[in-house]
Every structure is written in C-alpha cells, then in structure tokens.
Amino acid sequence: MNKIRIIFIREYTTRVRNKTFLLSTFLFPLIFILFFVGSAYLSANSISKSKVAIKDETGLYVNKLKSKETVEIEYPENVSLSNYRSIGYDALLIIYGNENKADSVRLFSEKQTGLAVDEAINSQLTRIDEDRILQQKGVSTVMLDSIRKATEGSPINYRSYKQSGTELKEDNKSLSYGIAFGSGLLIYITLFVYGAAVMRGVMEEKMNRIAEVIVSSVKPFQLMMGKITGIAAVGLTQLLLWILLITILSTGASFFLGAENLAEPGVMSGGINAMNQQNELAMKMLSIKANMMQANWALIIGCFLFYFLGGYLFYASLFAAIGSVVNEDPQEAQSLMLPVTMPIIFAFIIMTSAIENPTGPMAVWGSMIPFTSPIVMMARIPSGIPETVAYWEIGLSMLLLIGGFLFTTWMSGRIYRTGILMYGKKPSWKTMMKWVVGGR
C-alpha cells in the first residue's frame, strides 16, 4: 500500500507540474466562458437586417410580404439579378409563375443569408398562399383578418411540465439536453485523454526499461495501480478546477455585465440603442443563469464524478495492459487499441440517441453495461431522477461499473505483469488470454 502511495505521488506531482496540464486547466474555463459570453453577446447583437428586394412575376404577392425582425422587404421597380446589389439590396427574391399560381421561388444573394431570413420569407409565402386559397373558396377578407388576429395576437401558450409526485416542475428540455450532451462528451474526451496518458506512461516505462528496475522493488500490480490512481487524481484535480473556475468566472462575468449596465442608467438619446443592447445582453445572461439554476447540480456533478472515475478506472487498466504489451512500434499500439476504443466510440453514438430518448431500450441497456454506461448514463441522468431514470437503475449501473472495473483491473494486471518485461514480438490475443488464465 505504501509503495502504491509513493508511485501515486510521483505520478501526480510530475503530471500536475507539467506545462500542458497547467495550460489546459486554466485555459479551458477561460475559453468556455469567452465562448459563452460571446455567444450571448452575439445573439443580443446579431439583429442585423438583410435588405431583400422582391421581384414578383405573378403579381399575387405584391406588397403582401412584410418586413420582419430579420428582413427588410421592399418591392423596387425594374430590379433584376444584375442590378439588385448596385441599388442597395442584400438579396433578390424572384417569384416565378403566372397570375394563378407561383411555380417556384428563388432567393439570390452574394453573401449567405441566415436561416432566419429563409424562415421569415417562407412562412409568409405559405400564409399568403393560404389566405388566397381561402378567399377563393369564399372566405371573406373580414373573416380572414379576424381569424388571423385571433391566432396572432395570443399564440397558444405551450409549456411542458415534469411531474414528480404532486410537484410540478417546468421541464427545461434544452437545458437537460445541453447538460446530457456536455457531460457525456466530457466523459468521452477524458476517457480518451487520460486512458491514453496511462498507456503512454506504461509504454514509456517499458521502453526506458525502468519497469525492470521498479518491479524488482515493487509488484507490477502496485506499479500499475499507482500509475492509474495517480492519473485519476490528476483528472479529478483538473475537473474540479474546471468546475470551480467556470463557476467563479461565470459569476464574475454576469456580475460585471449586470453592474456595468446598471451604472449607466441616464445615457442620452444617442446611447439608448447601445444601452438597450447592454440590457439585452445582461437579460440574456440572467435568463441563462436562471435556466441553469433549474438543474439539480449537486446530483449531476456527483454522478458525473462517479461515472468519470468509474469509466476511467474501467478503461485505464485496459489501456495499461495495451501499453505493457506494445514494443517500440507505435503502430502496434494503434491496432491493439481498436478493441478498447471501439466501445467508447459506440457509447458516444448510443449517447446521442439516449439524449433524445432517455428511456428507449438502447439507452437503458447502454447505461447498464459498464463498457458504455459512463457515457450513456450521464446522458440520461439530466432528464431526471427518479422520474426518467429510476433509483434502481442508477444503483445497478453503478454496481455493474464497480464490478466491471474490478474485473478489468484484475485481468489487465495479469497481462501487464508479464507484458511489461516482454520484449520482441507483440503477443497475440491468444497468448495474452493465456497470461490471464494461466498460473502465477
């Protein structure tokens, strides 16, 4: 035990002092927050209107298309493909057809127009067509207007709720999607990053022949466990620092933006627009924050750490076993890694469908089997415990994962202790199985 500790300390300290570690630990939260603030900022400021000229060959749509938030629509005369830019339009919409019916509608522009422009034009065209057909069928203009008013003025208030016992919670699907995808992706990436770190560490010890010096003082299993737990601690340190730094930075950012906004209430007319934008940005941040608060963070972070650690331990020993049998040629590592990386990639694929459908059979099975459960379960948990994921499911999944990593550690330990001292030809899978099953 004491020797595992010594190895653990070495692994931990040399890695934590490493420049790459420090850089990635402190840069990632910064980039994350910048991205976050940046996207909030952009969404508050991105109301840049596209000016669209309409050339209606049918005459059915004249002056019926209206300007919206994202588009400014005009019907200039004598506009054509060759001149719309020179007379100051971003895009030209040509409606082909005859006075009975539009055959096709084409939008031309130099720069790509946003999806919002397409959406604004398309929905209006459909609406205008509907109106025309209804009128042809005998619906009066007055009646049509009143129908439109009734539906436009008060859109149906649609919200979904989650029922837990007698309590109703507003169901924030996009939030749980986000958390599910984010945590699944993070586990996916960390499995690869830290798994590969274990493998490279083992390979380094084997290549340097230091393994032989060390296993003459400690058991190979102790060496392997010291390395795996040391790197696990590095991973946990990094994750905890990320969580901490992101919390601090995001609080700081929203406070900063909010305060600045309140500090200039009496901006003169010229600044009103700017102030509005500031306000809007602060509001956006606030609403995102309020949204975020709906999630059960303690539970999610707790589960995340468990599945990160469990998944890491499950795979790390397999990566260690691979590292131990590889010789000088990194090509060998590639081919041996495939059977280990495949389930991780597969888990990621299951995860994407599990986010959409957290109770489907793929999701449920994927979240039980230890090969995929760390990633898939993290995709299911944000949609609710115990409403979507029953307590027994989580319990069983965790137990299986613990059992799984005990098994892989045992198996890898047996491959590792032979492989670490074997030089020359790469052993076949059959030979490796013999090491596992064989005697001492």
Next chain:
Amino acid sequence: MNSLLDIQHLKKQFASHLAVDDISFSLGKGSIFGLLGPNGAGKTTLIRMITGIFYPDAGNILFNGKAYNPEKDPSNIGYMPEERGLYKKMKVGEQILYLAQLKGLSKKEAFDKSRYWFEKLEMTEWWHKKVEDLSKGMSQKLQFVATIMHEPDLIILDEPFSGLDPLNAEIIKQEIFELAKKGASIIFSTHRMEQVEEICDHIVLINQGKKILDGSVSEIKQQFKKNTFLIEALPDNALFPSEQFQVLNQKSNRWEIRCQPDMKTNDLLQYFMNQGKQIHAFRELLPSLNEIFIQLVDKQKEKSN
C-alpha cells in the same frame, strides 16, 4: 563463510523452452560472484527470479538461510539491469529519492544517503539536472548509485561498466570492492572476461539454461590448465625436438610449450639449458577465462547438435 544466497535446483519454463534448467549454487557473504554465459543462456531469467520478478517453476531460493520472501527481501537487493532505465523527464535528485523510497527508505534517509553518494562520486551538481541531459556515462553512474543506495546485502550488476570511460569504470570498480569489503555480496553478470578475472572471486558459467561450471577463478584456471609454459631464452635458433613436449609456437626468442603431463618443469628448463640456451624468463600459461568460456560453450554446442 556463511552463504547469503542459496539457489537450489531452480527451474523456469517458458512457453517454448526451458530458460533455466536445474541450476544450483550458493553465494557467500562479501563475495564477488561472476555470472557468465552467452546471450540467451538464461542469465537474465535467473536474475529475475532472484530479484523476485519471476517465480521459479521449481526449486528454492534461500535468502539469508530462509525461504525467499517476495514481500520483504527485494528491499534487501539492489539490481541494475543491463538495459538502463530512468525517467528521462525527471530531475536527477527527485529520481534518486523516488527509487530509494520504493526500496523502503524514508524520505529523510533517502535524502541523506543520496547526498552522501553524490558527494562521494562527485555528482552533486547534477541534482537539479534532468536525466535526459545527462551523458550515457553519467546516467550509468546515477543508476549505480540508485542500485546501491539502500545498502542492500545483495547487489546484482548486469554489465555495470558498459558505456563508462576508463576513469569512471575504475571509480565504480573501487566502489564495488569497497561494498564487498563491507559485507555486501555482489553478483556480476557480464561477457567481459578480463573484468571477471580482475574482479570476481567465484564464477558460475551457464549455457542453454544449465550450469556448466562453478568454482573460484583460480581453481577453475588450475582445472583447465594444459601444462603450457612460456620460455624466453637466447639464442633464438630452433630447438631440437623432444617427445616429452611440443612447441606450440615460437616467436623469435619466445617459446610456447606444452609438456606431457608427467614432465616436470625443472626437466623442461634443464632441456633448454642442455641445448645451450640462456633462460631469461619462464612462467606457466594459465588459460584465460575467455578461452575456457569459448571452449565450454563450443563443446556444448557440438553436443546439442
């Protein structure tokens, strides 16, 4: 002399071949022991069993008279493998402290001892260097210190001088003698026979997993001597042949002569004097370990073919 290590009928089978086949020997306290053999003879496997890396399939290893304890005894062994291994990116000082702690020293002890050895071998200014910045000879010295720092009873050195310049080789050699004087037993594995003759007092030769020779260096030389003598005499004209001996080689005034087993050396000298020669030098030619080694290994090769 008490023996520190007793190897009894040790066997180790690998998938396709018998790496170590029924090898026994014992190693006295304070002795320097040469473990010799051609490449692939089973030396490394044998050493790995002694250091507890491999378990023997059969046979016993007694350490200090007791059955080998893989938990405790490794901390009483220092092993320097032929292929040197150090963490390249680590600093020299940290590395030495780490390796010493793995051998069971406390951090304080490790620090004090490493200081002592670094000063003794003039390595103090390396402490903050990275291992990758050391020359081959320097890292060799570092590895030697790492091997002996915890003052083990048994020190196993696999080709300890490879890569060292003569000056540093001499320093290490003196340290080996000193350690042996203090009571440590040393197993010295090498192909360099002249070093074995110089350093070892006892050797074991193994080939194809089997022990083919065991004894003290002088005994073995006596055992393999072939009554060969060197005589320097003048004048250097040809010698009248005799049935009692055979001239193996004559170079100007030096004769290499092999006598019949019953011929006495005085008779040989007498014969020379009777031929009117003035004798300047006379000595027995003992076979070098190198010759014995080649002879035995070749013989075994013929046998197995």
